[in-house]
Each structure stands twice: as C-alpha cells, then as structure tokens.
Amino acid sequence: MSIEIEVLNGDASWKTVEALFQAVWPREAVAKLPWGHIEWAHADLRVLIDAPEGGVGCHVGIYFRTIIWNGHQIHIGGIGGVATREDCRRRGYASIALNAAAETVRANEAARFMLLFCEPHNFAFYQARGWRPFAGEVYCEQPGERIRFEAMAPFVFDIKRAPDMGTIDLCGLPW
Secondary structure, eight states: OOOOEEEEETTTTHHHHHHHHHHHSOHHHHTTSTTTTOOOOOOSEEEEEEOTTSSEEEEEEEEEEEEEETTEEEEEEEEEEEEEOGGGTTSSHHHHHHHHHHHHHHHSTTOOEEEEEEOGGGHHHHHTTTOEEOOSEEEEEETTEEEEOOSSEEEEEESSOOOSSSEEEOSSOOO
C-alpha cells in the first residue's frame, strides 16, 4: 500500500480539509476547550495524507513567521492543526505528516527552528518525535490586544537550534 502525501497552499486547500477539522474538532466541543476562544492564524501550507478509504486522513498545517525571541528577529516554521480522522488513527499518518512538514520547513533555509502548541495529552507524542518543551513565555496577537499565550504548551524542534527558554513574541496570531 502506498501513502499519498501532498503539500498544498494553505488558503487554496482549506475546502479540502474543512470536513476533517469539523470531524476532529466539532464546534460544540471546541467551545468547551481552554483554547476554544482563540483566533488562530491560517496555515501557509498544508501537508495532507489521503486515507485509503478516501478523503483526507491526516493534516498538518505549516506556518512561516518572523518572530521576536529575546529582542531578536528570527524566522521560524510553525506546526499547527495536526488532525487525524478517527478511522485513520494508529497508522503512523501523523508521524509521516509531521516529518513531511519538518522537511518542508527545512527546505526554507531561513527557518531556525519550529514551534507548535499542544495539550498535555499530546506531550508524549511530540516528545517521542524530538520536540522539546519551551520553558519561556509566549506572546501573540488576538483581536484588539497582545496577550501572553497560555492556552496550550509551546514545544520547539531544532532546525538549526531552538531555544529552550526566553520570551517569544509571535508577532501575529498563534497557530
């Protein structure tokens, strides 16, 4: 069996993944989550894995941003919107999609590291794939204000070298 992986433009491919997002994160469930009120950035690129049964089985969003870390502008890659359809879980699709996303970010030679945000039940999954907790503070934009982002825990992944602490300003919406 072969696995079909595509890396597509984020905005242009939204309609392709919208049903997956609604299945994984129904609006009524999201409203009850600690991050349910957050306004999120749109993915610049999307890694999609097609399910053998048809449709998109897994999604990883890729974000490129110039952030400020401890007063220095740094270009990074972000990972967000990692979603796998219920019937496609435990097949390694998320790991494959994350690896494809990391290779895509590496191809952008300006990116120094990757950053994602996750909930506690996903910590072990990301740590097993080389992601490390970021122990510093993260700030981001939300409608009309700049906030300290605490809705989910930040994790970093080395491209060149990722910081473990300090202050990161996302200079925009979180992902």
